[in-house]
Amino acid sequence: MTNNYRVVVHFDGTEYYGWQFQRPEYPTIQAELIRVLKIIAKKQVLVTGSSRTDAGVHSSGLTANFHLPITIEPESLRRALNSLLPKDIRIMECQLMDKSFNARFGAHSKTYVYRIFTGQVQSPFSQRFALHIPFPLDVKAMRKAARYFVGAKDFSSFTSDEPGKKRAREVDMFKMQVKNEEITFSVRGKSFLRYMVRNMVGTLIDVGKGKIKAEEIPAIFAAKDRRRAGQTAPAKGLTLVKVEYQLQKPQGTPE
Amino acid sequence: MTNNYRVVVHFDGTEYYGWQFQRPEYPTIQAELIRVLKIIAKKQVLVTGSSRTDAGVHSSGLTANFHLPITIEPESLRRALNSLLPKDIRIMECQLMDKSFNARFGAHSKTYVYRIFTGQVQSPFSQRFALHIPFPLDVKAMRKAARYFVGAKDFSSFTSDEPGKKRAREVDMFKMQVKNEEITFSVRGKSFLRYMVRNMVGTLIDVGKGKIKAEEIPAIFAAKDRRRAGQTAPAKGLTLVKVEYQLQKPQGTPE
Numbered sequence: 098m099t100n101n102y103r104v105v106v107h108f109d110g111t112e113y114y115g116w117q118f119q120r121p122e123y124p125t126i127q128a129e130l131i132r133v134l135k136i137i138a139k140k141q142v143l144v145t146g147s148s149r150t151d152a153g154v155h156s157s158g159l160t161a162n163f164h165l166p167i168t169i170e171p172e173s174l175r176r177a178l179n180s181l182l183p184k185d186i187r188i189m190e191c192q193l194m195d196k197s198f199n200a201r202f203g204a205h206s207k208t209y210v211y212r213i214f215t216g217q218v219q220s221p222f223s224q225r226f227a228l229h230i231p232f233p234l235d236v237k238a239m240r241k242a243a244r245y246f247v248g249a250k251d252f253s254s255f256t257s258d259e260p261g262k263k264r265a266r267e268v269d270m271f272k273m274q275v276k277n278e279e280i281t282f283s284v285r286g287k288s289f290l291r292y293m294v295r296n297m298v299g300t301l302i303d304v305g306k307g308k309i310k311a312e313e314i315p316a317i318f319a320a321k322d323r324r325r326a327g328q329t330a331p332a333k334g335l336t337l338v339k340v341e342y343q344l345q346k347p348q349g350t351p352e
Numbered sequence: 353m354t355n356n357y358r359v360v361v362h363f364d365g366t367e368y369y370g371w372q373f374q375r376p377e378y379p380t381i382q383a384e385l386i387r388v389l390k391i392i393a394k395k396q397v398l399v400t401g402s403s404r405t406d407a408g409v410h411s412s413g414l415t416a417n418f419h420l421p422i423t424i425e426p427e428s429l430r431r432a433l434n435s436l437l438p439k440d441i442r443i444m445e446c447q448l449m450d451k452s453f454n455a456r457f458g459a460h461s462k463t464y465v466y467r468i469f470t471g472q473v474q475s476p477f478s479q480r481f482a483l484h485i486p487f488p489l490d491v492k493a494m495r496k497a498a499r500y501f502v503g504a505k506d507f508s509s510f511t512s513d514e515p516g517k518k519r520a521r522e523v524d525m526f527k528m529q530v531k532n533e534e535i536t537f538s539v540r541g542k543s544f545l546r547y548m549v550r551n552m553v554g555t556l557i558d559v560g561k562g563k564i565k566a567e568e569i570p571a572i573f574a575a576k577d578r579r580r581a582g583q584t585a586p587a588k589g590l591t592l593v594k595v596e597y598q599l600q601k602p603q604g605t606p607e
Contacts, residue, residue, distance in 0.1 A: 109476040157477070175473075185476045218430075221364040221440045222412070226477065 099164040100351045101198055102174060105190040106130070107157045111225050111333065112185060114152045116159065126150075126186060130161065133181035137174070138165050147200045147340040148207060151292070153332030155226060157189075158208070158339040162200040168351040193351055200340075206269070208285040208339040211298045211330065216278035227279070228334035234305025236275050242304040242311035243282070245318070246271045246297050253321035255297055256290035257329075264321075266290060271297075283338075295330045296323075303327035354419040355606045356453055357429060360445040361385070362412045366480050366588065367440060369407045371414065381405075381441060385416065388436035392429070393420045402455045402595040403462060406547070408587030410481060413463070413594040417455040423606040448606055455595075461524070463540040463594040466553045466585065471533035482534070483589035489560025491530050497559040497566035498537070500573070501526045501552050508576035510552055511545035512584075519576075521545060526552075538593075550585045551578075558582035 106126065114123040118131065130144045147160040169177070175191035182188070212227035219229040249267040256264060270285035282301070284294050300317070303309040309317075309327055317325045361381065369378040373386065385399045402415040424432070430446035437443070467482035474484040504522040511519065525540040537556070539549050555572070558564040564572075564582055572580045 107476050109479075155477075157475075179473060184474075184479050187473050187476050187479075189473055189475075218434060218442050218444050219439075220412075220444075221362050221442050222410075222481065224364075224439050224442075 099166050100168060101162060101164050101194045101196050102171060103160060103162045103190075103192045103194045103198060103200065104175070104178070104188050106159045106161055107187045107189050108155060108159075109185040109225060110150065110153050110155045115154065116146050116148065116150045116156075126156075126159075127161075129182060129186055130163075130178075133178055134163060134165070136181055137169070137177050138167050140166055142166075145200045147204045148337055150337055151295070151332050151335075155333075155336040156338075157336055159337050160200045160204070160340040160342075162194065162198055164196075170351065198342075203342045204288075204340050205343055206285055206287055206339075206341040207289065207337065208270075208283060208341075209289075209294045210336050210338045211282040211284070211294065211334050212336075213280040213298075213302070213334060214278060215280060225333060226336065228331055230302065230305075234280065234302065235307060236273070236280065236305065238307075238311045239280075239301045239305045240273050242301055242309075242314050243271050243273050245311075245314035246284075250318055251321060252290055252293055252318075254317050254323055254326045255300070256293050257296075257323060258291045264290060266293065273301075285339075292329050295332065295335060296326055298334070299330040300327035302330060354421050355423060356417060356419050356449045356451050357426060358415060358417045358445075358447045358449045358453060358455065359430070359433070359443050361414045361416055362442045362444050363410060363414070364440040364480060365405065365408050365410045370409065371401050371403065371405045371411075381411075381414075382416075384437060384441055385418075385433075388433055389418060389420070391436055392424070392432050393422050395421055397421075400455045402459045403592055405592055406550070406587050406590075410588075410591040411593075412591055414592050415455045415459070415595045415597075417449065417453055419451075425606065453597075458597045459543075459595050460598055461540055461542055461594075461596045462544065462592065463525075463538060463596075464544075464549045465591050465593045466537040466539070466549065466589045467591075468535040468553075468557070468589060469533060470535060480588060481591065483586050485557065485560075489535065489557065490562060491528070491535065491560065493562075493566045494535075494556045494560045495528050497556055497564075497569050498526050498528050500566075500569040501539075505573055506576060507545055507548055507573075509572050509578055509581045510555070511548050512551075512578060513546045519545060521548065528556075540594075547584050550587065550590060551581055553589070554585040555582035557585060 116126045118127045134142050142163050144163045171191040178188045214227045252266050253264040268286045272283040274281045371381045373382045389397050399418045426446040433443045469482045507521050508519040523541045527538040529536045
């Protein structure tokens with residue numbers, strides 16, 4: 098008998114090698130969760146995450162699930178997890194779910210936010226969470242270029258994924274907001290290729306610098322060649338903010 | 353011939369042993385400034401700070417000054433300093449001042465902010481800058497108690513300073529704001545004794561927990577005994593936000 102728990106995990110990814118477990122000497126979010134769940138459940142459990150975030154990327158929405166061989170109220174489990182996890186990883190929500198819930202395969206949309214600060218001096222209080230480019234960018238050209246990223250397309254030019262995999266993805270929202278000296282991109286899709294969001298943002302930064310013209314974006318898509326697009330924007334500006342699921346039945350009480 | 357520069361330094365104090373230089377193996381803000389100024393001026397220079405902040409305390413207002421034996425535009429100096437300093441220390445302002453300006457003795461008021469988050473789970477994005485108390489505090493009692501801190505008083509019960517020193521200080525503002533699950537104290541005075549702000553806040557936390565009654569504060573002042581007041585609130589919630597000076601003449605151009 099096991100209980101299937103869903104958790105929403107917020108983390109400051111600065112000190113981590115991303116979500117996914119690698120070697121023990123590299124701290125990752127998944128490894129931390131496995132470690133503390135072993136203390137709580139007295140057994141090694143599998144932890145499934147909605148997304149493999151890159152090293153240095155943050156989360157205020159990543160969702161995970163795991164089947165525990167013990168009976169514990171979600172609220173008590175949340176408290177136990179937070180008391181054992183480092184302070185830069187926090188379990189914000191914890192729910193008991195139907196046996197079938199899977200945080201990875203059930204996800205039908207993910208939203209990422211990328212923040213850029215373009216003022217001269219970046220505050221030490223936000224420097225962990227926003228990229229600093231210390232001069233104004235051509236936001237009009239960037240806005241124009243960003244429109245080309247919306248829709249169902251072959252994103253080969255915007256991923257480092259090895260050849261042979263399917264590269265068609267659908268971006269259903271790519272919003273750009275400019276407020277004072279901060280530029281924020283919000284990107285939503287069902288799923289993303291490796292480095293895809295960071296490569297789109299990096300290309301927009303090159304547009305903002307005048308290195309790439311907005312009108313060139315369709316040709317970059319058509320080339321299906323990673324070398325045609327812009328740089329990969331640094332991880333620190335990126336945060337996974339929301340993962341949405343089809344209606345899933347939360348279960349009443351643990352078995 | 354030297355030029356007297358005034359800088360406003362913002363820093364995330366999490367990784368530092370406070371403002372003041374100690375031993376080389378302990379990173380401090382002052383030591384970092386001395387280090388990078390030596391690179392720029394090719395000479396060891398004295399750096400005077402408005403305040404000695406404790407280990408772990410942050411700043412969005414600490415002011416410092418130093419006399420450089422070189423001629424450099426304030427704007428170029430600011431850029432040079434920021435390019436050499438770690439990202440958790442930033443020079444936000446840099447001005448050329450009259451020879452007489454002294455960041456320590458010229459200061460006529462300092463404002464500190466102390467932040468407490470009382471929700472159940474503290475976000476990893478603000479955990480470096482606010483104390484977490486995961487349950488509601490009696491804010492009405494705290495507000496009542498906070499009023500006793502305003503005025504010219506003997507603060508012996510609220511400092512760890514060794515006996516014999518003068519302990520009279522004047523607090524001209526002690527404001528408490530409650531917004532959702534965050535409590536913010538703003539405290540202003542000409543100068544403060546060691547740990548004084550953190551001891552006042554710690555005492556208010558004990559009032560909020562019901563350990564100390566608001567009405568007991570006058571007796572705690574009268575006792576002139578550190579042991580009568582509450583705990584020292586942790587450094588991480590404290591930020592020096594503003595240092596004000598009597599009107600000082602900025603100088604036009606470097607000599």
